[in-house]
Amino acid sequence: MSTLDIILLIIIAAALTAAIASSVKRAKQGRLCGGDCAGCKGCSMGCDKK
Amino acid sequence: MLTLKDIKIGDTVRVESVGGSGALRQHFLDMGIIPGTEVTLVKFAPMGDPMELRLHGYELTLRLADAEQILVSELPEKVQGAEKRAERKRKEHPGLGEGGRFHPKGSGDPLPEGTKMRFALVGNQNSGKTTLFNRLTGAKQHVGNFPGVTVDRKDGAIKGHPDTVITDLPGIYSMSPYSSEEIVSRNFVLNEKPHALINIVDVTNIERNLYLTMQLLEMNIPTVVALNMMDELTGSGGGIDVNSMEELLGVPVVPISAAKNEGIEELVEHAVHVAYYQERPLRQDFCGKSENGGAVHRCIHGICHLIEDHAESAGLPLRFAASKVIEGDELVIARLSLDKNEEEAIEHIVSQMEKERGLDRSAAIADMRFSYIQKLCSGSVTKPHESKEHIRSRKIDTFLTGKYTAIPAFILIMGLVFFLTFNVIGAFLQGLLENGIDKLTSLADTALTNAHVNSTIQSLIIDGIFAGVGSVLSFLPIIVTLFFFLSLLEDSGYIARVAFFMDKLLRKIGLSGRSIVPLLIGFGCSVPAVMATRTLPSERDRRMTILLTPFMSCTAKLPIYAFFVSAFFPGKGALIMIMLYVLGIIAGILAALIYKGTLFKGEAVPFVMELPNYRLPGARNVMQLLWEKAKDFLQKAFSVILIATVAVWFLQSFDMHLNMVSDKEDSILAMVSGIFVPVMKPAGLGDWRIVVSLVSGFMAKESVVSTLEILYSNGVASAMTALSAASLLVFSLLYTPCVAAVASVKRELGRKWAFAMVLWQCGFAWAVALIVRLIGLMAGVG
Numbered sequence: 115m116s117t118l119d120i121i122l123l124i125i126i127a128a129a130l131t132a133a134i135a136s137s138v139k140r141a142k143q144g145r146l147c148g149g150d151c152a153g154c155k156g157c158s159m160g161c162d163k164k
Numbered sequence: 165m166l167t168l169k170d171i172k173i174g175d176t177v178r179v180e181s182v183g184g185s186g187a188l189r190q191h192f193l194d195m196g197i198i199p200g201t202e203v204t205l206v207k208f209a210p211m212g213d214p215m216e217l218r219l220h221g222y223e224l225t226l227r228l229a230d231a232e233q234i235l236v237s238e239l240p241e242k243v244q245g246a247e248k249r250a251e252r253k254r255k256e257h258p259g260l261g262e263g264g265r266f267h268p269k270g271s272g273d274p275l276p277e278g279t280k281m282r283f284a285l286v287g288n289q290n291s292g293k294t295t296l297f298n299r300l301t302g303a304k305q306h307v308g309n310f311p312g313v314t315v316d317r318k319d320g321a322i323k324g325h326p327d328t329v330i331t332d333l334p335g336i337y338s339m340s341p342y343s344s345e346e347i348v349s350r351n352f353v354l355n356e357k358p359h360a361l362i363n364i365v366d367v368t369n370i371e372r373n374l375y376l377t378m379q380l381l382e383m384n385i386p387t388v389v390a391l392n393m394m395d396e397l398t399g400s401g402g403g404i405d406v407n408s409m410e411e412l413l414g415v416p417v418v419p420i421s422a423a424k425n426e427g428i429e430e431l432v433e434h435a436v437h438v439a440y441y442q443e444r445p446l447r448q449d450f451c452g453k454s455e456n457g458g459a460v461h462r463c464i465h466g467i468c469h470l471i472e473d474h475a476e477s478a479g480l481p482l483r484f485a486a487s488k489v490i491e492g493d494e495l496v497i498a499r500l501s502l503d504k505n506e507e508e509a510i511e512h513i514v515s516q517m518e519k520e521r522g523l524d525r526s527a528a529i530a531d532m533r534f535s536y537i538q539k540l541c542s543g544s545v546t547k548p549h550e551s552k553e554h555i556r557s558r559k560i561d562t563f564l565t566g567k568y569t570a571i572p573a574f575i576l577i578m579g580l581v582f583f584l585t586f587n588v589i590g591a592f593l594q595g596l597l598e599n600g601i602d603k604l605t606s607l608a609d610t611a612l613t614n615a616h617v618n619s620t621i622q623s624l625i626i627d628g629i630f631a632g633v634g635s636v637l638s639f640l641p642i643i644v645t646l647f648f649f650l651s652l653l654e655d656s657g658y659i660a661r662v663a664f665f666m667d668k669l670l671r672k673i674g675l676s677g678r679s680i681v682p683l684l685i686g687f688g689c690s691v692p693a694v695m696a697t698r699t700l701p702s703e704r705d706r707r708m709t710i711l712l713t714p715f716m717s718c719t720a721k722l723p724i725y726a727f728f729v730s731a732f733f734p735g736k737g738a739l740i741m742i743m744l745y746v747l748g749i750i751a752g753i754l755a756a757l758i759y760k761g762t763l764f765k766g767e768a769v770p771f772v773m774e775l776p777n778y779r780l781p782g783a784r785n786v787m788q789l790l791w792e793k794a795k796d797f798l799q800k801a802f803s804v805i806l807i808a809t810v811a812v813w814f815l816q817s818f819d820m821h822l823n824m825v826s827d828k829e830d831s832i833l834a835m836v837s838g839i840f841v842p843v844m845k846p847a848g849l850g851d852w853r854i855v856v857s858l859v860s861g862f863m864a865k866e867s868v869v870s871t872l873e874i875l876y877s878n879g880v881a882s883a884m885t886a887l888s889a890a891s892l893l894v895f896s897l898l899y900t901p902c903v904a905a906v907a908s909v910k911r912e913l914g915r916k917w918a919f920a921m922v923l924w925q926c927g928f929a930w931a932v933a934l935i936v937r938l939i940g941l942m943a944g945v946g
Binding site for chain 2: 115116118119122123126129130133134136137
């Protein structure tokens with residue numbers, strides 16, 4: 115594996131990690147709870163204020 | 165006695181009593197259908213139900229079954245249409261919400277320095293709330309949703325006041341817990357305790373709008389009333405004596421035109437002033453001591469004294485709590501934790517009031533509010549002649565909701581929207597974007613080849629990320645274009661009319677008229693269709709509509725149909741396509757009937773809806789909406805879809821020992837797909853290549869064809885029978901929507917529902933494909 119390969123792999127891994135983190139963050143928001151959210155998932159839009 | 169259902173078009177009658185019970189009845193009352201109100205029947209929907217009524221100067225739709233519960237009496241000829249115009253003296257400006265000589269002494273209770281002032285923007289639907297919010301905040305908005313429900317929430321700082329945050333609450337008609345929007349708004353005001361409310365009032369429809377104002381004032385929170393659309397009112401010969409209104413309401417009143425950006429600065433100054441000095445409404449008592457014998461007045465004040473301690477410990481505004489206790493609002497009653505003796509005492513007081521007033525509790529409170537509004541309006545509002553906006557709307561409606569023209573016009577308009585989106589504008593933009601993505605892909609491919617990058621990494625970047633994310637990304641122009649047209653239709657007021665005349669048809673399958681729009685969009689793309697269900701007021705209707713959208717054949721499936729038609733049914737393309745679309749609709753109706761009888765028992769929400777005047781939507785609002793949709797889609801493309809494409813690439817490129825495969829038949833995907841082969845066999849789809857293509861179709865429907873082309877190197881026609889092709893067509897039509905659509909469903913309904921929908925659609929498709937195969941075998945088609 116060349117240096118370029120490793121750099122590309124790191125970039126892809128970083129992009130995937132960011133994508134997973136973003137998906138998880140969105141999943142935590144109330145709108146993903148399907149109406150079952152009881153303010154317990156740390157939603158940035160209000161639940162965590164209470 | 166007559167009911168509202170029995171009257172003829174053009175008749176004006178007086179409401180005598182409102183039947184029904186619970187939240188629906190309260191909603192009737194909140195919308196102004198109270199004893200004594202004059203109501204005119206404007207027209208019936210083309211299918212005879214629902215009806216369009218005119219009351220308190222606005223148009224309302226009502227189903228005949230609901231109208232039957234409202235008793236009315238005829239008016240004497242001479243009373244009809246008579247209007248008094250009172251002479252008024254000009255009042256001095258009360259100067260509420262301002263500094264200077266009129267500043268009420270001792271009423272100020274300034275917030276500590278550095279406090280971030282929180283505002284809530286509250287108003288009726290169609291009152292210009294979104295336009296005002298955009299004016300107040302500019303482009304800096306944070307979109308999210310309220311906890312527990314998928315009701316959109318927008319926050320932003322007021323321009324020029326970075327130390328403020330204003331929340332755009334959903335458009336509501338009252339503070340009764342009728343819809344999720346009303347509950348959200350009420351809870352926000354009660355629990356989040358904003359420092360001030362900005363109440364936007366549509367002056368062209370002032371009586372009904374002020375009904376909400378009355379209830380907001382009872383909340384005892386500093387409030388500013390923004391009289392919106394003043395330009396329309398004055399343009400039609402009407403006017404408002406703002407000084408009188410300010411004095412009668414006890415809060416600052418500011419005339420504005422959100423659309424023309426007039427009066428906004430003054431509104432902000434007043435809002436910031438009342439919030440900073442915590443200047444609460446000077447008036448909350450709208451019940452006259454001598455009005456109708458004073459029964460309501462004594463009842464409210466008696467209960468106020470009785471529950472004072474409970475309201476204080478529950479953190480509820482006293483006057484609001486008392487009104488809600490009288491109305492029998494269970495949420496408020498539970499929160500007050502009243503003693504049994506107190507509950508009984510309240511019941512006695514309320515019963516006595518009902519007896520003395522001659523109206524039931526809810527009607528008496530609604531009547532008290534509307535009586536005050538009438539007094540307020542007769543003292544401060546000069547009613548206009550019929551506004552030019554209303555005259556224009558009436559003229560347009562003779563065609564767009566006419567008995568014989570409504571449905572043809574609807575088909576024509578939707579046809580035009582789809583044609584422009586999928587054939588002209590959207591398709592053109594999609595072509596451009598696809599070209600760009602293709603060029604970028606080949607550029608990246610060449611660069612990676614020249615740089616001698618490892619072939620596996622190159623495959624991951626080109627065949628995985630670029631191909632997967634790129635194919636989904638190319639849908640962005642279609643989605644944005646479709647939403648552009650839909651927002652034009654929605655904001656212009658046309659969608660409300662579509663719901664009006666399609667209601668009867670959709671009610672038969674358990675939905676209300678409003679569901680028609682997402683279902684129609686589903687023929688274009690399921691992703692915006694699922695997103696469009698947010699406009700539906702009931703959670704039951706919304707869920708049911710979302711689950712029905714996959715039955716509407718989306719445009720991404722067209723390449724599959726075209727591919728098999730040319731291979732197996734040449735010359736019968738149009739027939740097969742039409743049959744597939746019709747089959748999708750029939751399957752959808754069948755599924756709706758199943759849902760109606762199982763998951764979503766009960767009736768669709770009552771169709772009590774306002775029909776606003778037609779208006780040209782503001783370019784700024786439309787652009788803002790498009791930007792939100794595009795941003796949302798892009799975020800998804802680079803998160804969920806990126807992960808999924810990499811996963812699929814991995815599964816189709818490696819075998820179980822993690823060696824890269826040259827033949828896809830050896831891949832993990834082929835092996836996993838092999839498990840499903842026995843399951844698919846009865847439906848005539850027992851070939852691993854078909855299974856793999858269908859699995860790849862989960863990523864994007866278009867890839868079914870490309871996968872089949874790769875896997876059947878000798879041509880699909882030699883390897884499949886016409887009957888298998890028919891089964892495959894039916895299966896493709898009905899099986900799970902693509903990952904983007906499933907992700908949308910997951911976002912709206914949650915993981916469980918999205919997963920259940922995937923399984924259900926696959927099972928449903930399998931069953932129908934099996935039936936098609938069995939019919940074919942019985943008919944001797946092989």
